[in-house]
């Protein structure tokens with residue numbers, strides 16, 4: 143006895159409209175880029191097609207000139223990001239659980255979050271010397287703070303009633319973590335990881351522009367200096383694609399987690 | 404499980420950590436454990452900085468950095484709130500742009516500097532441009548969320564009081580979204596400061612960020628550290644003030 | 658004047674179109690037919706199982722929602738949108754946290770362009786009537802739930818509407834607070850002479866407050882019963898101990914029980930789908 147009529151179909155509200163719009167915006171951006179490349183300022187802008195060609199050639203062609211730089215930049219970014227995850231998650235959980243230590247550390251961490259970390263690079267150069275580890279250090283300090291802050295907030299805001307429910311069912315510590323805590327903080331964790339990932343890449347590239355032995359940032363500068371705009375844009379494109387892909391991946395996960403609450 | 408914690412006030416521990424770290428650095432440096440080219444004693448950093456300030460050496464750089472930060476922030480705030488409202492009104496358009504908006508953080512926009520040089524010339528304009536784009540993102544996102552999160556009942560109150568569209572916006576919706584907008588502005592300002600100093604550090608010939616770069620090139624560690632300290636102090640101070648302000652806004656409303 | 662009709666509902670019906678993301682539309686018939694008349698100065702309560710369309714009906718009368726059938730008249734004017742002579746207090750917390758109590762109450766007059774001096778005078782009086790004297794400059798967050806609802810009531814009263822629509826205004830309060838604030842409401846009603854259409858899911862509250870109780874059926878809802886409450890006024894918190902009070906509440910429960918069971922039954926099957 144439900145007071146509900148028969149379902150009927152209408153045309154509107156299609157699910158593909160938004161992704162299609164997103165793709166159209168991307169295409170428009172590529173077209174604008176092409177126009178820019180064809181314009182009088184084209185001598186500092188490579189055309190998208192050229193950039194893609196050179197990027198692929200530089201990565202998998204017979205003489206891959208971009209590949210070693212890409213390997214250098216991305217390994218620095220991933221090592222730094224990985225370390226930041228380990229340190230950030232541990233600290234985030236610890237500070238989230240303990241009111242006392244959170245009160246002690248929160249202002250310090252939020253202040254550290256807000257400083258322009260790149261100006262600390264010279265200090266790391268003094269300590270670590272020029273090379274991969276200097277870039278790793280920049281990836282790490284750029285990535286670690288958003289992870290700590292988000293994980294801490296997530297843990298702090300775990301619903302205490304859910305925790306009590308867990309205890310009342312006599313869940314063991316492992317079950318508490320996997321069945322109560324982790325699902326509760328998953329969203330904040332993913333937000334932290336997304337920002338950490340983005341900032342890690344940013345930290346590496348910025349520091350490479352300042353001082354490095356190899357890496358995409360350095361390659362871009364070198365190629366610009368000799369006005370090899372095509373290679374320069376191939377490297378920029380590669381960076382943007384990886385940053386964009388990683389970001390959108392985490393962001394999609396984020397939206398999925400948000401959808402379940 | 405109730406937490407057991409030390410009897411000492413957390414604020415005391417906090418200051419002990421800060422002061423303790425400074426003292427340790429001082430000891431390491433003065434004791435010769437770390438070479439002076441790598442680490443200058445903190446007292447010397449401050450002393451050098453004070454010297455620069457007294458000699459009026461800091462002022463032009465300070466002004467440059469502040470002008471760049473504040474002009475970027477002002478542009479970002481104006482357009483960011485506007486775009487945020489647009490993305491809320493036209494929710495589908497907002498969703499179409501969302502993947503790009505959230506990804507802009509990750510993009511090293513400084514790589515477009517050569518192009519910006521052509522359009523905007525040397526000096527501040529390209530920096531302001533890059534800074535604005537970074538600073539505008541949290542403002543847009545928070546504005547949109549702020550308006551989206553307004554409960555339906557407030558729309559109904561406005562409607563049942565027969566508010567005009569402008570009254571609905573200015574007397575109900577905008578004030579209801581303010582706490583979120585303020586958070587966006589706070590983040591926007593912090594980003595503006597970070598990016599300005601960072602860009603100066605990498606690119607230009609003036610500004611507080613550049614001074615660090617310059618003294619690094621001159622192998623003048625005390626001066627470099629003095630400017631690092633100054634940059635950090637400004638960022639930390641701005642952050643603290645904005646957090647206070649945000650707390651005040653939220654206390655009144657939440 | 659007392660027996661002049663001021664609000665008439667004529668065959669009001671409401672069917673919602675539920676739109677799924679995949680483009681299918683399903684009809685949900687919330688209200689099948691409600692016909693009723695309120696005379697000036699009456700206190701009428703609507704009671705019914707949750708989800709039967711009480712809020713929907715009030716929003717239709719307030720002009721916030723267009724009914725899919727039927728007509729609503731205030732005096733002899735057909736209602737097509739929000740009407741200046743109708744004030745509404747909402748089920749949800751609806752005070753403006755960024756305004757003081759005074760500024761909240763001033764809102765309606767402010768949007769009508771009444772000068773500040775004048776509207777503050779009016780609002781001061783209303784604030785005293787609802788018992789918020791001394792809290793004019795407080796922000797709602799400093800107030801308890803019951804006091805916030807008084808602010809919402811004062812805000813609706815300030816524009817001096819003929820008819821007050823109140824949608825479960827005390828739903829979030831505990832039983833004792835409800836009883837006392839109900840007594841306050843009766844006093845405000847007597848003092849201002851408004852016509853009140855009140856919604857509740859609480860049978861005691863319905864009998865205690867009103868001249869007449871309408872029982873709505875489970876959806877698609879109709880007015881299942883109309884019960885005249887012949888307990889003399891003035892009433893107070895001791896009214897609930899009267900024999901007659903129990904007779905009326907028991908009678909109402911008998912009618913309502915069947916409908917509530919239907920509502921719960923439906924909810925159960927919906928969960929399984």
Ligand SMILES: Nc1ncnc2c1ncn2[C@@H]1O[C@H](COP(=O)(O)OP(=O)(O)O)[C@@H](O)[C@H]1O
Pocket residue numbers: 673674675685687705706707708709710711712713714876
């Ligand atoms: N905006 C809406 N769109 C679709 N269905 C609605 C909407 N508002 C209410 N409903 C549905 O109409 C029915 C009546 O709702 P409501 O008037 O809120 O009931 P009540 O106030 O009596 O609990 C419910 O089944 C509800 O799910």
Ligand SMILES: [Mg+2]
Pocket residue numbers: 711712713748824825
């Ligand atoms: Mg309701």
